[in-house]
Structures are given as C-alpha cells and as structure tokens.
Amino acid sequence: MTERTRTLIQSVLAGAVTITIQFAPAGAQAADYDVGSIHVTQPWARATPKGASAGAAYLTVTNNGAAPDRLSCAGSDAAAACQIHTMSMDNGVMKMRPVEGGIEIKPGETVTLKPGSDHLMLTSIKHALEAGKTVEATLQFEKAGTVKVEFAILAMGAAAPGAPAGGGSMMMEGHGGHMMQMQPGQK
Secondary structure, three states, X not given: OOHHHHHHHHHHHHHXXXXXXXXXXXXXXXXXXXXXXXXXXXXXXXXXXXXXXXXXXXXXXXXXXXXXXXXXXXXXXXXXXXXXXXXXXXOOEEEEEEOOOOEEEOOOOEEEEOOOOOEEEEEEEOOOOOOOOEEEEEEEEOOOEEEEEEEEEEOOOEOOOOOOEOOOOOHHHHHHHOEEEEOOOOO
C-alpha cells in the first residue's frame, strides 16, 4: 500500500467517525450530574414495548463525601411513580420489590444500578419509552438534595451504554426465561 493510499484511507475513516458522532441520537451520550458530594454517571433506560405499564432505568452513583447518603427516586416525567427496586432469585423465581428508604451509599463507595439487580422502576408509565429518546427522573439524596437526571433510552434488551443488546434482562423480556413474581401492591 502506498503512502498516498494510506493517507486517503485515514482521511475517509476520520470523516466517517466525525459524521457518526454528529448524527448520533441525542440520548446516545449521557451526561454526568453532581449534587453535593454525589456524582451520578451513565444514566440510561431501556425502551419498552407499547402497552407496557413499567420501565426500568439505571445509573452509577459515587459518594465523594465523608458521610453516608441515601438515594431514592422522587419522580419522573414519564411515570406516575418512580421507586428503587431490588431483584433476587428464589427457587428459580425472580422476585422484585421496592427498597424501602432508598439505597445507602457509603463514603467513597460507588453503587451501580443495573439490569438484574437494583434499578429505578418507573411504574404506570404514561407512554412507551422509545429508543433514541430520553426520560427524566428526579433523584432524591437524603443529605445532598435533589437532582433532575436525563436518562438516554437504549434499545429493548440493551445491557448498558455501548454494550450489545441482549445482555441482562428486564421484566417485559421475561428475565431470560425465569418467572418473575411481583410483590403485593406492585403494578
């Protein structure tokens, strides 16, 4: 390969990368948020099918302070309620329940809410969550205060931002073939 050909190929590839970045969906690049000593990164949610009554959102929270803090969800523009839920397996049945009082984040600790684990549950959603768009939720920290966070909506079955679809699972996708049992009073 000649030097001229190599330079031409590099120019074309650089142009393609620039075009890709310029035309990426607005929700594809998540912002970071700070409130008090709390740092929130990688907020994202999964798209939901039409007719779904709930959706899930995920994020990573770091407590850079000297005291523990507690995270809860105060509300969302797309849902009647927003709660932190935890998931567990019991004899092959996936159980999901709200975390009363929120999740404690100790000083210096990073907590990741992710598929198949603790997550934000948006209940009684007002409309389907569509890939490429965003959904907003207000996070409440016991000591640091509140912060509005915009969650990029990824495809159904997405594992995390930048990961291929299909990793992790969600309520509407059957949890990889496992049955799921909601606790009384949940929708």
